Amino acid sequence: MIRLHHVPESRSMRVLWMLHELGLDFELAVHPFDKSLRDPTYLAVHPGGRVPALEIDDTVLFESGAALEYLCARHPQAGLGCAFGHADYADWLNWLHFAESISQHTAALTQQHVAIYPAEKRSPLVTKLEAARLAKLFQALDARLSGRDTLLESGFSAADIGVGQALYMAKHFVRLGRFERLNAYYERLSARTAFQKSLPADGDMRLYQAGFYEVLNG
Ligand SMILES: N[C@@H](CCC(=O)N[C@@H](CS)C(=O)NCC(=O)O)C(=O)O
Structure with missing residues (x-):
């Protein structure tokens, strides 16, 4: 089961x-x-x-x-995992868990833009800092993808699933288009049938009502 x-x-x-x-x-x-x-x-x-x-x-x-x-x-x-002793093992672990580095800032931004009511309680400073920290992680990913289609040398893995999904949420707060390789990577991942099947179904409640949330003005 x-x-x-x-x-x-x-x-x-x-x-x-x-x-x-x-x-x-x-x-x-x-x-x-x-x-x-x-x-x-x-x-x-x-x-x-x-x-x-x-x-x-x-x-x-x-x-x-x-x-x-x-x-x-x-x-x-x-073949989505990587065994200890494989040349990609440390990279696999690092990038698999890098998803959570992305998601912690996304969670903070989701709280600011989506969860906090009334709206005047939201913090422009927090949204600015968290979006900047997210952009720094996007930059690291963009660099990693130089000369690579996937995060690992050995091809598509669970690391791409973790990071790809983290990007699905994070792109509501920092535009992927600023990072050419990362944007192309996300386009490839999100075209996968299994990714498409994991999107909200018709009638599902949505976490994000807007496609993009700008840094708040303070
Ligand atoms: N590190 C945990 C984080 C889990 C987590 O915080 N999930 C959020 C949704 S993205 C949640 O359930 N939040 C409910 C809440 O904060 O009340 C994981 O990756 O599973």
Whole structure:
């Protein structure tokens, strides 16, 4: 039994994308992005009341990076992971978890632009600093992609799934078009069938109502 607890357009999308890449059968439990994530029934699955939570038989993975690593180890034939001793192993780990470096700033920006009410409580300074820090990470990725189509020498991997999904969220706050290689990379990733299948379904609640949120004026 595989069950993914998911909020559309959130970090759980990276696990959803991975499940689709692997072609597995699974159940999708779609949650609203609200305080129901802190209900005792859900806290029994994810102790922090967050998404994703991936249930596989009696095991629960409640960190997106851990879930991707676990699925890679469980399905080595798919070639999305990288074994210790492989020339790309350290790069695979670094870039797989780089997704979370991106997502922490995206989460801060989502909070500022989307979650905080009333709007006058939002901080122009925080939006400026967090967008600048995100842009610095985009710059690092753009440099990494010089002469490469994927983050690893050995080709498409779970690292591209983690980072590609992080970019899906982050591009609401820093424009990818400023970074030519990164933009082309994201275009390639988002054209994948499994990525398309991980997008919100018709009628799903959206985290982002706007395509882009400018730094606030203060
Ligand atoms: N490091 C965790 C972060 C999980 C996380 O914070 N997820 C967000 C959605 S992107 C969430 O569930 N937020 C709910 C909340 O803050 O109440 C992971 O990668 O799984």
